[in-house]
Amino acid sequence: MRTVLGCIADDFTGATDLAALLARSGLPVSLRIGVPSEDESAADAAAFEVIALKCRTTPVAEAVEEASRAFAWLKRTGAVRFFWKYCSTFDSTAEGNIGPIAEMLMTELGVRQTIYCPAFPENGRSIFMGHLFVGEDLLSESPMKDHPLTPMRDSSLVRLLAPQVGGKVGLANRHVVARGAEALKARLEALADDGVRHVIVDAVCDEDLRAIAATTADFPLVTGGSAVAGQLPRLYIEQGMVLPPSARRSGSPPQGGQIVLSGSCSAMTRRQVAHYGSQSASLRLDPLTLAAEGAGAAEAWLRQQSPDAPKLIFATAEPDDVKRAQEKLGLEKASQLVEQALADLARAAFRRGIRRFVVAGGETSGAVTKALGVTRLEIGPEIAPGVPWTFAEVEGERIALALKSGNFGRETFFEDALNLLEAA
Numbered sequence: 531m532r533t534v535l536g537c538i539a540d541d542f543t544g545a546t547d548l549a550a551l552l553a554r555s556g557l558p559v560s561l562r563i564g565v566p567s568e569d570e571s572a573a574d575a576a577a578f579e580v581i582a583l584k585c586r587t588t589p590v591a592e593a594v595e596e597a598s599r600a601f602a603w604l605k606r607t608g609a610v611r612f613f614w615k616y617c618s619t620f621d622s623t624a625e626g627n628i629g630p631i632a633e634m635l636m637t638e639l640g641v642r643q644t645i646y647c648p649a650f651p652e653n654g655r656s657i658f659m660g661h662l663f664v665g666e667d668l669l670s671e672s673p674m675k676d677h678p679l680t681p682m683r684d685s686s687l688v689r690l691l692a693p694q695v696g697g698k699v700g701l702a703n704r705h706v707v708a709r710g711a712e713a714l715k716a717r718l719e720a721l722a723d724d725g726v727r728h729v730i731v732d733a734v735c736d737e738d739l740r741a742i743a744a745t746t747a748d749f750p751l752v753t754g755g756s757a758v759a760g761q762l763p764r765l766y767i768e769q770g771m772v773l774p775p776s777a778r779r780s781g782s783p784p785q786g787g788q789i790v791l792s793g794s795c796s797a798m799t800r801r802q803v804a805h806y807g808s809q810s811a812s813l814r815l816d817p818l819t820l821a822a823e824g825a826g827a828a829e830a831w832l833r834q835q836s837p838d839a840p841k842l843i844f845a846t847a848e849p850d851d852v853k854r855a856q857e858k859l860g861l862e863k864a865s866q867l868v869e870q871a872l873a874d875l876a877r878a879a880f881r882r883g884i885r886r887f888v889v890a891g892g893e894t895s896g897a898v899t900k901a902l903g904v905t906r907l908e909i910g911p912e913i914a915p916g917v918p919w920t921f922a923e924v925e926g927e928r929i930a931l932a933l934k935s936g937n938f939g940r941e942t943f944f945e946d947a948l949n950l951l952e953a954a
């Protein structure tokens with residue numbers, strides 16, 4: 531099958547989010563972990579191909595190089611349209627990597643302009659006058675201001691993007707978007723004539739996203755969150771670019787024990803950890819203890835638990851505790867210790883027969899998925915908007931993984947996820 535849209539996601543939860551929203555169409559979606567090797571055939575490519583990278587906070591040159599290898603592989607699938615997926619809260623460092631990767635893709639594709647639309651109204655992310663809101667709060671006043679790796683202290687997407695790119699940044703605001711696809715097209719053309727290469731596009735509801743998708747369905751490159759991409763499959767079907775879906779069947783969920791691993795410190799994950807921890811065996815990881823003694827005690831704790839019993843291991847902590855650990859260890863060391871420990875514990879859990887993993891946190895999911903040696907994920911049922919169950923093969927065994935973005939899901943997400951698998 532020829533791929534109609536080749537997608538690159540900057541983290542693993544972002545990739546499963548995007549794959550879930552594309553899969554709502556019923557069309558085939560393939561999710562590959564990391565850049566496929568050069569000899570990996572593109573012959574079995576799906577209509578939608580998503581490559582999950584872990585490049586949200588890596589140095590710019592490294593991130594651009596990895597994304598350009600992903601792009602080169604995606605071109606082999608026959609794709610001529612591409613989507614660059616980043617977080618609905620525009621998480622990036624001061625230098626990137628949203629802008630630099632977009633510019634690399636623009637150069638490769640020879641396009642003079644692209645759009646940026648991280649809005650995800652179903653999950654409370656909206657953009658108005660170029661300012662990103664989380665629920666009713668400006669991004670900079672939301673819990674994202676305390677993110678351990680990418681604290682977001684400004685809400686203006688124009689101001690955030692401008693230092694990341696060489697070209698001019700502009701805005702297509704809600705008044706234009708609300709007038710529909712033709713008005714938006716005219717605005718983008720006028721901006722392009724003024725030399726504006728990067729356009730933030732407002733969206734506060736799904737109707738806005740439909741207008742944006744209708745305007746950009748033919749663009750070689752669109753960038754944004756999963757919600758705008760989720761509008762594309764319907765348009766592609768209407769335009770005859772893909773056949774309507776036949777019934778999609780995902781295999782039965784794997785049997786085996788369960789574990790919840792959380793390295794996210796978001797406000798929502800903190801509530802989810804508190805809720806689930808009150809009804810299951812739980813163990814807190816402290817970066818300072820990990821630095822001094824390693825993860826041996828946690829591995830011993832895991833060995834004492836029955837594989838089938840509900841259990842939670844978390845490093846999730848309040849912003850002040852995260853700050854204290856980062857002051858003592860340095861930001862990178864603190865997060866790396868936690869990611870490594872959770873990755874090692876996931877391996878240990880797999881060896882103990884655990885086959886159902888719920889993981890909270892994008893970077894954390896990247897570390898765990900890589901440690902398990904997963905290379906491809908099949909998309910299963912959606913647990914909460916943007917969080918599907920996924921299935922993979924590890925050492926010949928089928929496992930289930932739910933990779934939860936820090937901010938997604940309701941308070942009962944962990945039990946919701948495991949219950950859904952039980953019911954499947």
Ligand SMILES: Nc1ncnc2c1ncn2[C@@H]1O[C@H](COP(=O)(O)OP(=O)(O)O)[C@@H](O)[C@H]1O
Binds near residue numbers: 795855866868869
């Ligand atoms: N107690 C802690 N102290 C310092 N850093 C932590 C702590 N707990 C988790 N982290 C780090 O915070 C980062 C959280 O990022 P991530 O997993 O992407 O979550 P989210 O999806 O909420 O953004 C990870 O790198 C993780 O290792």
Ligand SMILES: O=C(O)[C@@H](O)C(=O)COP(=O)(O)O
Binds near residue numbers: 892
């Ligand atoms: O767009 C989103 O919000 C998510 O898909 C996403 O990118 C998740 O990132 P984390 O919050 O770091 O898990």
